[in-house]
Amino acid sequence: MSDIDALEKDILAQISDAENQAALETVRVDALGKKGRVSALMKTLGGMSDDERKVKGPLLNGLKDRVNQAVLDRKAALEEAELDLRLASERVDVTLPVLTSQQGRIHPISQTIEELSAIFADMGFSVAEGPDIETDEMNFTALNIPPEHPARQMHDTFYLEEKEDGSRPVLRTHTSPVQIRTMLAEKPPHRIIAPGRVYRCDSDQTHTPMFHQVEGLVIDRETHMGHLKWVLEEFCKAYFELDSVSMRFRPSHFPFTEPSMEVDIRCRRDGGQILLGEGDDWLEILGCGMVHPNVLRYVGLDPHEFQGFAFGVGIDRMAMLKYGIPDLRAFFSGDLRWLRHYGFHSLDVPNLAGGLSR
Numbered sequence: 001m002s003d004i005d006a007l008e009k010d011i012l013a014q015i016s017d018a019e020n021q022a023a024l025e026t027v028r029v030d031a032l033g034k035k036g037r038v039s040a041l042m043k044t045l046g047g048m049s050d051d052e053r054k055v056k057g058p059l060l061n062g063l064k065d066r067v068n069q070a071v072l073d074r075k076a077a078l079e080e081a082e083l084d085l086r087l088a089s090e091r092v093d094v095t096l097p098v099l100t101s102q103q104g105r106i107h108p109i110s111q112t113i114e115e116l117s118a119i120f121a122d123m124g125f126s127v128a129e130g131p132d133i134e135t136d137e138m139n140f141t142a143l144n145i146p147p148e149h150p151a152r153q154m155h156d157t158f159y160l161e162e163k164e165d166g167s168r169p170v171l172r173t174h175t176s177p178v179q180i181r182t183m184l185a186e187k188p189p190h191r192i193i194a195p196g197r198v199y200r201c202d203s204d205q206t207h208t209p210m211f212h213q214v215e216g217l218v219i220d221r222e223t224h225m226g227h228l229k230w231v232l233e234e235f236c237k238a239y240f241e242l243d244s245v246s247m248r249f250r251p252s253h254f255p256f257t258e259p260s261m262e263v264d265i266r267c268r269r270d271g272g273q274i275l276l277g278e279g280d281d282w283l284e285i286l287g288c289g290m291v292h293p294n295v296l297r298y299v300g301l302d303p304h305e306f307q308g309f310a311f312g313v314g315i316d317r318m319a320m321l322k323y324g325i326p327d328l329r330a331f332f333s334g335d336l337r338w339l340r341h342y343g344f345h346s347l348d349v350p351n352l353a354g355g356l357s358r
Protein backbone atom coordinates (compact mmCIF):
# COMPACT_ATOMS: atom_id res chain seq x y z
CA MET A 1 0.00 0.00 0.00
CA SER A 2 1.38 3.42 -0.91
CA ASP A 3 2.02 6.08 1.72
CA ILE A 4 -0.92 8.06 0.39
CA ASP A 5 -3.27 5.09 0.72
CA ALA A 6 -2.03 4.40 4.26
CA LEU A 7 -2.55 8.06 5.24
CA GLU A 8 -6.05 8.05 3.79
CA LYS A 9 -6.97 4.90 5.64
CA ASP A 10 -5.68 6.35 8.88
CA ILE A 11 -7.50 9.67 8.53
CA LEU A 12 -10.79 8.07 7.44
CA ALA A 13 -10.63 5.78 10.48
CA GLN A 14 -10.09 8.78 12.75
CA ILE A 15 -13.05 10.54 11.15
CA SER A 16 -15.41 7.66 11.68
CA ASP A 17 -14.16 7.27 15.27
CA ALA A 18 -14.84 10.94 16.13
CA GLU A 19 -17.60 10.80 18.73
CA ASN A 20 -18.69 14.39 18.65
CA GLN A 21 -18.30 17.56 16.62
CA ALA A 22 -15.36 18.86 18.68
CA ALA A 23 -13.39 15.62 18.16
CA LEU A 24 -14.22 15.70 14.45
CA GLU A 25 -12.92 19.25 14.19
CA THR A 26 -9.60 18.20 15.75
CA VAL A 27 -9.26 15.41 13.18
CA ARG A 28 -10.14 17.83 10.36
CA VAL A 29 -7.53 20.40 11.43
CA ASP A 30 -4.97 17.64 11.90
CA ALA A 31 -5.54 16.54 8.27
CA LEU A 32 -6.66 19.57 6.28
CA GLY A 33 -5.62 22.53 8.45
CA LYS A 34 -2.67 24.74 7.41
CA LYS A 35 -0.21 22.48 9.16
CA GLY A 36 -2.22 19.31 8.62
CA ARG A 37 -0.92 16.04 7.22
CA VAL A 38 -2.73 16.31 3.87
CA SER A 39 -1.80 19.97 3.50
CA ALA A 40 1.89 19.10 4.12
CA LEU A 41 1.77 16.58 1.28
CA MET A 42 0.08 19.10 -1.02
CA LYS A 43 2.95 21.50 -0.36
CA THR A 44 5.48 18.96 -1.68
CA LEU A 45 3.90 19.25 -5.15
CA GLY A 46 5.76 22.54 -5.67
CA GLY A 47 9.12 20.84 -5.41
CA MET A 48 8.34 18.01 -7.84
CA SER A 49 9.33 17.61 -11.44
CA ASP A 50 6.52 18.12 -13.99
CA ASP A 51 6.23 14.38 -14.64
CA GLU A 52 6.06 13.51 -10.99
CA ARG A 53 3.50 16.23 -10.33
CA LYS A 54 1.29 14.91 -13.17
CA VAL A 55 1.10 11.59 -11.34
CA LYS A 56 0.98 12.74 -7.70
CA GLY A 57 -1.18 15.82 -8.28
CA PRO A 58 -4.41 13.94 -9.05
CA LEU A 59 -3.68 11.40 -6.32
CA LEU A 60 -3.26 14.07 -3.66
CA ASN A 61 -6.24 16.10 -4.86
CA GLY A 62 -8.33 12.94 -4.77
CA LEU A 63 -7.16 12.30 -1.21
CA LYS A 64 -8.03 15.84 -0.16
CA ASP A 65 -11.51 15.64 -1.73
CA ARG A 66 -12.32 12.29 -0.14
CA VAL A 67 -11.14 13.39 3.30
CA ASN A 68 -13.18 16.60 2.94
CA GLN A 69 -16.27 14.65 1.94
CA ALA A 70 -15.79 12.16 4.79
CA VAL A 71 -15.63 15.06 7.29
CA LEU A 72 -18.84 16.56 5.90
CA ASP A 73 -20.65 13.21 5.99
CA ARG A 74 -19.55 12.51 9.55
CA LYS A 75 -20.56 16.04 10.61
CA ALA A 76 -24.07 15.56 9.19
CA ALA A 77 -24.41 12.19 10.92
CA LEU A 78 -23.27 13.62 14.26
CA GLU A 79 -25.69 16.56 13.98
CA GLU A 80 -28.55 14.23 13.29
CA ALA A 81 -27.66 12.00 16.21
CA GLU A 82 -27.42 15.02 18.53
CA LEU A 83 -30.83 16.26 17.37
CA ASP A 84 -32.35 12.82 17.93
CA LEU A 85 -30.92 12.79 21.43
CA ARG A 86 -32.35 16.22 22.21
CA LEU A 87 -35.74 15.31 20.77
CA ALA A 88 -35.82 12.21 22.93
CA SER A 89 -34.71 13.94 26.14
CA GLU A 90 -36.70 17.18 25.74
CA ARG A 91 -39.89 15.56 24.66
CA VAL A 92 -43.11 17.25 25.84
CA ASP A 93 -46.37 15.40 25.62
CA VAL A 94 -48.78 18.16 24.65
CA THR A 95 -51.71 15.81 25.01
CA LEU A 96 -51.15 15.39 28.75
CA PRO A 97 -54.03 16.73 30.87
CA VAL A 98 -53.47 19.99 32.79
CA LEU A 99 -52.31 19.46 36.37
CA THR A 100 -55.32 19.73 38.63
CA SER A 101 -53.19 20.04 41.73
CA GLN A 102 -51.93 23.50 40.75
CA GLN A 103 -50.98 25.61 43.76
CA GLY A 104 -51.41 29.19 42.57
CA ARG A 105 -54.71 31.03 42.87
CA ILE A 106 -56.03 34.21 41.30
CA HIS A 107 -56.90 36.78 43.97
CA PRO A 108 -60.62 37.66 44.08
CA ILE A 109 -59.77 41.31 43.33
CA SER A 110 -57.93 40.32 40.14
CA GLN A 111 -60.80 38.02 39.24
CA THR A 112 -63.33 40.80 39.79
CA ILE A 113 -61.30 43.24 37.66
CA GLU A 114 -61.18 40.61 34.89
CA GLU A 115 -64.95 40.15 35.14
CA LEU A 116 -65.62 43.91 35.05
CA SER A 117 -63.32 44.31 32.06
CA ALA A 118 -65.06 41.47 30.18
CA ILE A 119 -68.49 43.00 30.81
CA PHE A 120 -67.54 46.52 29.78
CA ALA A 121 -65.46 45.35 26.82
CA ASP A 122 -68.63 43.71 25.55
CA MET A 123 -70.33 47.14 25.68
CA GLY A 124 -67.47 48.74 23.72
CA PHE A 125 -65.44 50.19 26.60
CA SER A 126 -61.67 50.08 26.64
CA VAL A 127 -59.48 50.00 29.73
CA ALA A 128 -57.55 53.17 30.69
CA GLU A 129 -54.90 53.65 33.35
CA GLY A 130 -53.40 56.44 35.42
CA PRO A 131 -50.66 56.70 38.04
CA ASP A 132 -51.18 55.89 41.73
CA ILE A 133 -49.17 59.00 42.68
CA GLU A 134 -51.23 61.88 41.34
CA THR A 135 -50.93 65.62 41.24
CA ASP A 136 -53.25 67.60 43.47
CA GLU A 137 -54.48 69.21 40.25
CA MET A 138 -55.65 65.93 38.65
CA ASN A 139 -56.98 64.35 41.83
CA PHE A 140 -58.99 67.43 42.87
CA THR A 141 -58.84 70.73 41.00
CA ALA A 142 -59.52 69.37 37.51
CA LEU A 143 -62.49 67.47 38.95
CA ASN A 144 -64.10 70.70 40.13
CA ILE A 145 -62.79 70.33 43.68
CA PRO A 146 -60.93 73.64 44.23
CA PRO A 147 -58.35 74.04 47.08
CA GLU A 148 -60.72 75.10 49.87
CA HIS A 149 -63.52 72.69 48.92
CA PRO A 150 -64.83 70.61 51.88
CA ALA A 151 -64.67 67.42 49.74
CA ARG A 152 -60.90 67.53 50.14
CA GLN A 153 -61.21 66.89 53.86
CA MET A 154 -63.63 64.04 53.29
CA HIS A 155 -61.08 62.18 51.20
CA ASP A 156 -58.56 61.59 54.05
CA THR A 157 -55.77 62.18 51.60
CA PHE A 158 -52.23 60.84 51.93
CA TYR A 159 -50.02 63.74 50.92
CA LEU A 160 -46.44 63.27 49.75
CA GLU A 161 -43.60 65.74 50.31
CA GLU A 162 -43.92 69.18 48.86
CA LYS A 163 -42.03 69.71 45.61
CA GLU A 164 -39.80 72.69 44.79
CA ASP A 165 -42.62 74.44 42.91
CA GLY A 166 -44.80 74.23 46.07
CA SER A 167 -47.14 71.50 44.69
CA ARG A 168 -47.80 68.39 46.77
CA PRO A 169 -48.28 65.02 45.06
CA VAL A 170 -50.95 62.79 46.59
CA LEU A 171 -51.74 59.09 46.55
CA ARG A 172 -54.87 59.22 44.39
CA THR A 173 -57.98 59.09 46.57
CA HIS A 174 -60.15 57.84 43.71
CA THR A 175 -59.88 56.66 40.09
CA SER A 176 -61.69 59.79 38.82
CA PRO A 177 -58.44 61.55 37.75
CA VAL A 178 -58.18 58.93 34.97
CA GLN A 179 -61.27 60.64 33.46
CA ILE A 180 -59.26 63.86 33.14
CA ARG A 181 -56.14 62.13 31.81
CA THR A 182 -58.20 60.31 29.18
CA MET A 183 -60.00 63.44 28.03
CA LEU A 184 -56.75 65.42 27.86
CA ALA A 185 -54.93 62.69 25.93
CA GLU A 186 -57.53 61.78 23.35
CA LYS A 187 -60.35 63.30 21.36
CA PRO A 188 -63.98 62.38 22.11
CA PRO A 189 -65.99 60.18 21.89
CA HIS A 190 -64.75 58.39 25.01
CA ARG A 191 -65.88 55.09 26.42
CA ILE A 192 -63.48 53.83 29.08
CA ILE A 193 -63.26 52.07 32.39
CA ALA A 194 -60.30 52.58 34.69
CA PRO A 195 -59.84 49.95 37.39
CA GLY A 196 -57.07 50.49 39.92
CA ARG A 197 -55.78 51.10 43.43
CA VAL A 198 -56.83 54.10 45.47
CA TYR A 199 -55.69 55.30 48.90
CA ARG A 200 -57.29 56.93 51.91
CA CYS A 201 -56.06 57.31 55.45
CA ASP A 202 -58.71 55.08 57.02
CA SER A 203 -58.79 51.59 58.55
CA ASP A 204 -61.50 49.40 60.14
CA GLN A 205 -63.56 46.34 59.19
CA THR A 206 -64.94 48.00 56.09
CA HIS A 207 -62.07 50.38 55.27
CA THR A 208 -58.44 49.76 54.37
CA PRO A 209 -55.84 52.46 53.54
CA MET A 210 -55.54 50.99 50.05
CA PHE A 211 -58.54 49.69 48.16
CA HIS A 212 -59.81 49.43 44.57
CA GLN A 213 -62.23 51.33 42.40
CA VAL A 214 -63.32 51.19 38.81
CA GLU A 215 -64.10 54.45 37.11
CA GLY A 216 -66.33 54.65 34.07
CA LEU A 217 -66.57 57.49 31.57
CA VAL A 218 -68.65 58.00 28.46
CA ILE A 219 -68.45 61.25 26.48
CA ASP A 220 -70.24 61.82 23.19
CA ARG A 221 -72.45 64.34 21.48
CA GLU A 222 -75.82 63.09 22.63
CA THR A 223 -75.27 61.14 25.81
CA HIS A 224 -77.99 61.26 28.43
CA MET A 225 -79.14 59.72 31.72
CA GLY A 226 -81.00 56.96 29.89
CA HIS A 227 -77.69 55.68 28.59
CA LEU A 228 -76.22 55.88 32.08
CA LYS A 229 -79.05 53.84 33.58
CA TRP A 230 -78.94 51.23 30.84
CA VAL A 231 -75.19 50.75 31.11
CA LEU A 232 -75.31 50.36 34.89
CA GLU A 233 -78.25 47.97 34.77
CA GLU A 234 -76.59 45.79 32.15
CA PHE A 235 -73.42 45.85 34.19
CA CYS A 236 -75.15 44.77 37.42
CA LYS A 237 -77.09 41.99 35.73
CA ALA A 238 -73.97 40.63 34.06
CA TYR A 239 -71.76 41.00 37.10
CA PHE A 240 -74.13 39.44 39.63
CA GLU A 241 -75.22 36.90 37.01
CA LEU A 242 -78.90 37.70 37.52
CA ASP A 243 -81.68 37.88 34.91
CA SER A 244 -83.01 41.09 36.33
CA VAL A 245 -81.98 43.51 39.03
CA SER A 246 -83.95 46.19 40.71
CA MET A 247 -81.96 49.39 41.14
CA ARG A 248 -82.67 52.67 42.88
CA PHE A 249 -81.09 55.96 41.79
CA ARG A 250 -80.92 58.41 44.74
CA PRO A 251 -79.96 62.10 44.33
CA SER A 252 -76.55 62.77 45.80
CA HIS A 253 -73.64 65.16 45.43
CA PHE A 254 -70.25 64.79 43.78
CA PRO A 255 -68.39 67.93 42.68
CA PHE A 256 -67.52 66.42 39.29
CA THR A 257 -71.05 65.41 38.23
CA GLU A 258 -74.33 67.30 37.89
CA PRO A 259 -76.80 65.84 38.58
CA SER A 260 -75.20 63.24 40.83
CA MET A 261 -76.67 59.99 42.07
CA GLU A 262 -75.93 57.09 44.31
CA VAL A 263 -77.19 53.73 43.15
CA ASP A 264 -78.64 51.03 45.40
CA ILE A 265 -79.44 47.48 44.47
CA ARG A 266 -82.36 45.54 45.95
CA CYS A 267 -81.38 42.93 48.50
CA ARG A 268 -82.45 40.85 51.46
CA ARG A 269 -80.33 40.65 54.59
CA ASP A 270 -80.47 37.23 56.15
CA GLY A 271 -78.40 37.02 59.31
CA GLY A 272 -74.91 37.95 58.20
CA GLN A 273 -75.72 37.20 54.56
CA ILE A 274 -76.81 39.57 51.84
CA LEU A 275 -78.97 38.09 49.06
CA LEU A 276 -79.18 40.21 45.94
CA GLY A 277 -82.10 40.62 43.55
CA GLU A 278 -84.82 39.99 46.18
CA GLY A 279 -86.16 41.43 49.46
CA ASP A 280 -87.06 44.94 50.66
CA ASP A 281 -83.65 46.23 51.60
CA TRP A 282 -81.29 48.39 49.56
CA LEU A 283 -77.55 48.26 49.31
CA GLU A 284 -75.48 51.12 47.99
CA ILE A 285 -73.05 49.99 45.30
CA LEU A 286 -71.85 53.00 43.33
CA GLY A 287 -71.80 56.73 42.65
CA CYS A 288 -72.51 58.28 39.26
CA GLY A 289 -73.79 61.28 37.38
CA MET A 290 -73.59 63.45 34.28
CA VAL A 291 -70.11 64.92 33.89
CA HIS A 292 -70.06 68.48 35.28
CA PRO A 293 -69.68 71.27 32.66
CA ASN A 294 -66.68 72.64 34.62
CA VAL A 295 -64.88 69.29 34.15
CA LEU A 296 -65.61 69.35 30.41
CA ARG A 297 -64.36 72.94 30.18
CA TYR A 298 -61.19 72.04 32.08
CA VAL A 299 -60.25 69.50 29.38
CA GLY A 300 -61.16 71.93 26.62
CA LEU A 301 -64.53 70.48 25.59
CA ASP A 302 -67.59 72.63 24.92
CA PRO A 303 -70.36 71.38 27.27
CA HIS A 304 -72.95 72.41 24.67
CA GLU A 305 -71.34 70.11 22.14
CA PHE A 306 -70.22 67.16 24.28
CA GLN A 307 -71.86 65.58 27.31
CA GLY A 308 -71.46 62.34 29.10
CA PHE A 309 -71.70 60.34 32.25
CA ALA A 310 -69.30 58.90 34.78
CA PHE A 311 -69.47 56.37 37.57
CA GLY A 312 -67.29 55.04 40.31
CA VAL A 313 -67.64 51.58 41.82
CA GLY A 314 -65.81 50.05 44.79
CA ILE A 315 -64.26 46.86 43.43
CA ASP A 316 -63.51 45.29 46.82
CA ARG A 317 -67.11 45.82 47.85
CA MET A 318 -68.38 44.20 44.64
CA ALA A 319 -66.10 41.20 45.21
CA MET A 320 -67.26 40.85 48.85
CA LEU A 321 -70.91 40.95 47.77
CA LYS A 322 -70.60 38.44 44.94
CA TYR A 323 -68.33 35.97 46.67
CA GLY A 324 -69.66 36.30 50.21
CA ILE A 325 -66.43 37.58 51.70
CA PRO A 326 -67.18 39.13 55.08
CA ASP A 327 -64.05 41.10 56.04
CA LEU A 328 -62.38 43.59 53.72
CA ARG A 329 -59.07 43.42 55.56
CA ALA A 330 -58.61 39.74 54.68
CA PHE A 331 -58.12 40.78 51.03
CA PHE A 332 -54.80 42.32 51.90
CA SER A 333 -53.52 40.08 54.69
CA GLY A 334 -51.70 37.65 52.38
CA ASP A 335 -53.12 34.61 54.20
CA LEU A 336 -52.59 31.56 51.98
CA ARG A 337 -55.43 29.56 53.54
CA TRP A 338 -57.79 32.44 52.74
CA LEU A 339 -56.50 32.63 49.18
CA ARG A 340 -56.91 28.89 48.67
CA HIS A 341 -60.50 29.19 49.82
CA TYR A 342 -61.56 32.38 48.01
CA GLY A 343 -59.08 32.37 45.10
CA PHE A 344 -59.75 31.29 41.51
CA HIS A 345 -58.07 28.84 39.18
CA SER A 346 -55.68 30.54 36.82
CA LEU A 347 -57.11 28.92 33.70
CA ASP A 348 -60.72 29.95 34.40
CA VAL A 349 -60.49 33.23 32.53
CA PRO A 350 -63.76 35.12 32.90
CA ASN A 351 -65.67 35.74 29.69
CA LEU A 352 -69.29 36.40 28.88
CA ALA A 353 -69.72 33.35 26.66
CA GLY A 354 -68.30 30.78 29.03
CA GLY A 355 -69.57 32.40 32.23
CA LEU A 356 -67.86 34.95 34.42
CA SER A 357 -67.31 32.90 37.56
CA ARG A 358 -67.31 29.14 37.66
Ligand code: DAH
Pocket residue numbers: 173174175176215216254256257286287288289310311312313
Ligand atom coordinates in the same frame (compact mmCIF):
# COMPACT_ATOMS: atom_id res chain seq x y z
N1 DAH B 1 -64.85 59.34 42.88
C1 DAH B 1 -65.97 59.02 43.74
C2 DAH B 1 -65.46 58.50 45.08
O1 DAH B 1 -64.36 58.07 45.18
C3 DAH B 1 -66.84 57.97 43.11
C4 DAH B 1 -67.58 58.52 41.94
C5 DAH B 1 -68.82 59.04 42.11
C6 DAH B 1 -67.00 58.51 40.69
C7 DAH B 1 -69.53 59.58 41.03
C8 DAH B 1 -67.69 59.02 39.60
C9 DAH B 1 -68.96 59.56 39.79
O2 DAH B 1 -67.20 59.02 38.38
O3 DAH B 1 -69.63 60.08 38.74
O4 DAH B 1 -66.18 58.51 46.02
